Amino acid sequence: MTPPRSYPATIAAPVEHEIVIKKSRFIATVEPVGSVDDADAVISRLRKKWWDARHNCSAMVTGLLGDQARSSDDGEPSGTAGVPMLEVLRRRELTDVVAVVTRYFGGVKLGAGGLVRAYSSAVSEALDHAALVRRQSLTQVTIDVAHADAGRFDNLLRDWAGHHGATLGEPRYAAAATLELWVPVDELARLADDLAAASAGSVAPVIGVERIVDVPA
DSSP, X not given: OOOOOOOOBEXXXXXXXXXXXXXXEEEEEEEEOSSHHXXXXXXXXXXXXXXXXXXXXXXXXXXXXXXXXXXXXXXXXTTSSHHHHHHHHHHTTBOSEEEEEEEEOOSOOOHHHHHHHHHHHXXXXXXXXXXEEEEEEEEEEEEXXXXXXXXXXXXXXXXXXXXHTOEEOOOEXXXXXXXXXXXXXXXXXXXXXXXXXXXXXXXXXXXXXXXXXXXXX
């Protein structure tokens, strides 16, 4: 069986982190975004917030596969800020994220190597504080059970999901209770077997669509 395709992760929420190197302040902000336009809006907002800073350098990676990337040195020597920031995002295998590092110059020049280390360290340390969100290709599975059995099967699916890389969906209640689970394709057969064992063969999963789902790391 072909293994599931892996996708770059993203971050769950914005993070701001500051480091000081030879009296220069480097304020790193990393935020999750949904598009290049979203990333540009974040950069614009932070430029206004830190309007009196010497530099607001940026890097972004967007797209499901992380195939869109851009960076800016914002007046720093070419290749000393934006590209090193972008390399950190690439090494962390992230997408749909923008990083902005704001520099307040402290009066001491760092040199090209010092700038590369400062900008990359600022982003890397900010990401150390970020909660990651994994992205997986999962398949929708639903089961229909009597309302009286819904609680038992909900607990069963909740426990099963925690051990098999799956995530619960939204239940629906009509004539029967319909419980939803998003499952890695290579775990579908195991789920069918476990449901059959738990229900004496009376409950069978209905396989639905496949989609990319965000799962907290």
